[in-house]
Amino acid sequence: MAVVFEKTELLTDLPMHYCPGCTHGIIHRIVAEALDELGIGKTAVGVAPVGCAVFAYDYFNCDMMEAAHGRAPAVATGIKRVCPDKCVFTYQGDGDLASIGTAEIVHAATRGEKITAIFVNNAIYGMTGGQMAPTTLPGQVTTTSPNGRDVEHCGYPVPMCEMLATLSGSAYIQRVSVHDVKHVKAAKKAIKNAFAAQMENKGFTMIEVLSTCPTNWGLSPLEAVQWLKDNMIPAYPLGVFKGAEA
Amino acid sequence: MAVVFEKTELLTDLPMHYCPGCTHGIIHRIVAEALDELGIGKTAVGVAPVGCAVFAYDYFNCDMMEAAHGRAPAVATGIKRVCPDKCVFTYQGDGDLASIGTAEIVHAATRGEKITAIFVNNAIYGMTGGQMAPTTLPGQVTTTSPNGRDVEHCGYPVPMCEMLATLSGSAYIQRVSVHDVKHVKAAKKAIKNAFAAQMENKGFTMIEVLSTCPTNWGLSPLEAVQWLKDNMIPAYPLGVFKGAEA
Amino acid sequence: MKKLMKGNEAIAEAAVKAGCRYFFGYPITPQNEIPEYMSRRLPEVGGCFLQAESELAAINMVYGAGGAGARVMTSSSSPGISLKQEGISYLAGAEVPCVIVNIMRGGPGLGGIQPAQSDYYQATRGGGHGDYRTCVLAPASVQEAVDLTQLAFDIADRYRNPVMVLGDGMIGQMMEPVDMDKSYRPAVDLADKIWAANGHIPTPGRPRSIINSLFIDPKVLERHCERLDAKYKKIAESECRWQEEMLENAELVVVAYGTTSRVVRSAIRKCRQQGLRVGLLRPITLFPFPTEAIRNTLGTAKCYLAVEMSAGQMVDDVRLAVNGERPVHFYGRMGGMVPTVAEIMDEIRKYATPYQKTPAEIALDSAIDEKFQSVTDAVGHILQRTRKKMKATGSGK
Amino acid sequence: MKKLMKGNEAIAEAAVKAGCRYFFGYPITPQNEIPEYMSRRLPEVGGCFLQAESELAAINMVYGAGGAGARVMTSSSSPGISLKQEGISYLAGAEVPCVIVNIMRGGPGLGGIQPAQSDYYQATRGGGHGDYRTCVLAPASVQEAVDLTQLAFDIADRYRNPVMVLGDGMIGQMMEPVDMDKSYRPAVDLADKIWAANGHIPTPGRPRSIINSLFIDPKVLERHCERLDAKYKKIAESECRWQEEMLENAELVVVAYGTTSRVVRSAIRKCRQQGLRVGLLRPITLFPFPTEAIRNTLGTAKCYLAVEMSAGQMVDDVRLAVNGERPVHFYGRMGGMVPTVAEIMDEIRKYATPYQKTPAEIALDSAIDEKFQSVTDAVGHILQRTRKKMKATGSGK
Amino acid sequence: MASVTVNEELCKGCGLCVDACPKNIMRLDSAKINQKGYHTAHCAEPENCIACAFCATMCPEVAITVEK
């Protein structure tokens, strides 16, 4: 019998620590496969964030660095300048990338830093127990917006793709989702595009992946993918915001 | 004889410390006059940056706080939440607002913080002696881009107005210049619009003012305004990026 | 009435009771219950909770709100507190009062999230630049976390200085009974904040306000620093707090604060029962450090033992206090490990020998022993006789 | 051949000579000449200078580049160093070597831009969270700034630890002759950086690299912290450096580092000429602090004087070293004020009395005086006689 | 006929594979519980499996291997 699907070698054998049904795992897989399929996986250098993906260095089977919360783009910049021919990527949550790490991602983008940011937007701070993120939807209940996010009081979701696309240094920016098979496949293609653009020295690349957090959304895994589809996609339209799809 | 023009009471009598011909002084004046003409000057609270305008607290004749480099929007947020009915503004350079303070300005904007940022873009770090700013033009020589800014190496100018206009929380965003009388008058009008929008609780407001740095550009005051007109305006188009002109 | 409350929530409620109406923070374990509680509670009392985009933004929002005259608080845990160091230095330099809570976890770097005390240097020596001090209060129970949080606001306002409440994951996460009904009243000596930059209409008695830490002329800055230094000396004189336990005749004085001091206390009680002359000196304020209180124990102390959840930080202050007059030992756990009572007892035993009786005591003891022996002997005789009798009468079956 | 160079530029060039090819920094007075020099120089040698968007970004770029195995440096001044504290804690926790230059200025807060030494605690105690230490080197001249910068890279690589070069505005801004032709060679004991995360193809001997400071299990984190602690102890044993000057018979030992030590040295020379038995002990490494060197002076020292441009920080380490065996005094200036030679001489005179001669010495001296007198008398007689003769013979015209 | 193998120690019983399967043949085993306490998934009708790997595509634990 021929193998139709098996775990890529670019992922280690360690069981992942994510909650049941959390789509972080899917995103790990497609990132690893994309690297593998482009033949740049073994010599890639990844940067893990502070967030639920904090142990990503245990799962991606390549050189990895653990960055301080939000600083992954700066760390990746340091690595890339030393290893300009390697594929360097960050894997960051929305708290990490769109809140505390805003300056670092904006300036990596405007510098046209030749790295790829995998931006996992689950509209919440997962690891710390479900606080409001800058990406939290209006009205969404979190532990620090107990009556639902009040935009008058604490503002609006940050559209990172739209914002970073205004910067000349950004080369490829796309928003994708992983709530069903079709979208998972499209997401993987987007990630491959971004890595390819990086290796062609086109500039800064970022893929925003809409992701679930069943635990902190208080939903079952199936309800969570449905909620993503029904609520997040309208607020965060999918598409390519910068660069041409390969 | 009737007074046609005199120094507003919203500026103190202290001589300003700026270099001869530096347009920081003009911007101080129009900010003060705008506050005064709206009748909100005496009870305004201003936040001075770290940059050449670091002594702004000596010149604006209202309550003032000196913020850490880049953090003026956070400081203004703290003030505004305590004094929601007062006009609260920051006065920040391009190093301050567009480099180290990127996260703070982006999140003040996305929060729709009801403050006004006066953003003085002179394409350089004035106070520290002419290093490259994120707003430095491609090819521009500075003390840290001695061969001219190489966009391949250190990226592209950051278009703050364009970038912040993508955020829902921003209510009024305009870029103006002060290189001649006509533009100075338009700049003052823009600043008044922004203050008015703030007092109507419309959200975050920012006026980017293109300004000169004769000293670090190595030009005479007259050459400097000319350089601004010839080089900065093409790179930083003037106009309203968010909100309707009053 | 007492209520069972988590340390973090108790700190938050205590702050609200103390008139804190502004809170700016950013999530980090193990202190998340503080911002979470504040996000529910502050709107109820007309206050404002804002989740900042980062710890940097949070501390600078605190600077703004505190500078505008509000009672304001922020909280974080170790890495987040490191990010606030520039801001804390500004708060101290510009003399803006505020309360900063650090619920410490293991470090360095990302480290772990279990309780630790390895930010002592940072808290007491100024992790930020320049000559400044924050007052540092270290609660050892949830009730004390409440009391010290409220005290922190008073001290902050009294001296126009940031005050830090230094707890750890255990203080933050544990529940204990607290009395929340005690009504808080601000200290009577606190003056109006006429210095606040809140957009007041200037009057001759109250000109416009400038909140600032920049003094470009070194002579002026030196004068400013001297004023600050004098203030810190005054804090040292007036605000030092500590607790003494079983220090009478203590030949070994254990110095420990916060979580560690609880474990030490249990250990000391047991050791006292075993006849070891050991006592506890618990600093409640870490800056100012209770140097004099320690020196007052020199009369009985033969040596000192500092116990910390760190590689040894407070022990420096103990050494500075003891000034070479007695040996100072150290026992520490790191990385989130909390020492156990048994461990500390072992450590105590290394330095404290069981109590040696005086000849008079020995004489008394043997007299008692003899008396006891004669009594039991007498009882024994009676029993023996009775038994014999019973055997003889056959009633023993 | 010696060249007249500014401290800042000399540090930059020394780093380049030591193989530093990556520099990430952010402008701040009084250290701007370092990034400016690097922006010109590094491209010439195939290196990379990048102006970061902030000090935070800079230190994290350093972490990335250092983690990838490069010799990398950053520099800043006091407020900027405060912002780097989280990053420095991460570098120490993840054991990434790098060199951090702090050209100190007056604080706290925005403070001023003139020379100060008020970041001593921050540098030596870890301004960041957790139990960690950076090695701290404090040059007192431009030449030493060169030598210590190069040494810093070796120490950083030897121990996989961040090393700080701690100067101040004066060291950074002044020009002095330096010998830049001395060719630098990395220490021979430095191993290949097989731990570097640089995208190497993994082999059994060199598996994939993970650079990390997170250890979620407190037992594991404690073990990690213990390993770090053992490393710091080794640094303390092996890397301690100091300079002694005129310590023979010194009854007063002045302890001062960096800029202050130069002023103290001048003062001491003059005081020695005035017969005061005073000497200088200059710590070159601040961590490790030359505790043993200080204790070695206990033989002659009657007391100690620490001089700093701060409210008194290093003086704690002097006290810890002296351990109460002698009085330790302090003299400090703040806010950018540099003490003058005259001030320090006044201070020295408070504690050092002029040398009192022993009776034997007095006897010897008067014997010499007598002899001298008789000699000059004799010469005087001869001259007188000669003169008389000349007058008599008329040859004096 | 294809073979769908679920690594039972990795599976967390989230059910995303069950939802994704176009043939409706993936099931969570309510009887079985793995070491971590989860009811694991398995392919109930391998004979109907078309080896589309939709199940594997959605599995966050990368616990599924599909062969044909």
Place this chain on the structure above:
Amino acid sequence: MASVTVNEELCKGCGLCVDACPKNIMRLDSAKINQKGYHTAHCAEPENCIACAFCATMCPEVAITVEK
């Protein structure tokens, strides 16, 4: 006829007022030097001044008062 007064201690001789004046009547005084060492500006032909305040509008030091 209008009056244009330059506060000489504030003026830094930058010349922006000179450039701005539509009547070309503002001049820098090359003979005069103020306390800070600058050649200050003045209105050379007040009789031709139209009190448009362009000079004052461009003055970074807010050193000019215009009356009519």
Place this chain on the structure above:
Amino acid sequence: MEKQFLIAGFGGQGVLLIGQLIAKTAMAEGREVSWMPSYGPEMRGGEANCAVVVSDEAIGSPLVSEPEILVAMNKPSLRKFMPKMPAGGLLLYNSSLIEDRNLREDIRIIAVPCNEIAESLSTPRVANMVMLGALQAATKIFSKEVLLAVMSEWLGKKKAHLFEVNKQALGMGRALVR
């Protein structure tokens, strides 16, 4: 008197609540108490436990390293903590999820089929209350009456309708021990 409890199980089995109710009840009875949860990164699937100390004098460490009284709601907890119990300690374990193999012989042991009993009440979520009832009866460190009062207060008005089933669960737990 000082009693140390350790209550351990999967996250979601309500072990933290068992501990809180013990602590609150003992507090209501005038004792010194402390409650200390294990805490970790938020990601689920892990184990949870809490330590409760009830004492007549001020409590030292709220941590319990050698539990006199261990409540094990699942197998991993039993495996992890039973070996740390002192001889003579009391173990209550959830026999619905744990077979009674390899148990220690130097401790007192009570098997509580929490899940079965809870399911018999058609309210699986009260499994922890069954255990709490058994614990109350086995230790008598706090009284049934005060426990019920505390539970009622904890349920509040909104969940008052759940009082009966919780009380029943407690009662059935207690019944197991008598």
Place this chain on the structure above:
Amino acid sequence: MEKQFLIAGFGGQGVLLIGQLIAKTAMAEGREVSWMPSYGPEMRGGEANCAVVVSDEAIGSPLVSEPEILVAMNKPSLRKFMPKMPAGGLLLYNSSLIEDRNLREDIRIIAVPCNEIAESLSTPRVANMVMLGALQAATKIFSKEVLLAVMSEWLGKKKAHLFEVNKQALGMGRALVR
């Protein structure tokens, strides 16, 4: 021997350069030297000065609080620093910008019309070199020949054509003192 110079004036008058050339020349002659500028925020219009110390042994403080030799290129510098000079010190002042009023009587004073002389050479920018020439002649702490060599090196190839006018300026300054 240790000599302390303070050279002060407006920013832009070339006072830092005077100091550097002194330091380089003395260094070339085998002396220990230090040069320390005043530094402030970059904004212009302020004053600038630098302290130079030339010595036969290692230099302590590079700061000069009581200048033995003061060069004042403008009035504010004279006002600020002349009072700090020790008696017997040497003052050279730029008489083009400073009237000779209220000068101290316990010091040696040399008036140097720097700007006039420089303008006579049609090169206003060499005013500082006129002063440096006068200084050399007045102090003889370093030699004319080495100074010229150092200046030539400093000008380098690109500005070699400026050597003559600088030399002339130096010479005219020296001539004033003889």
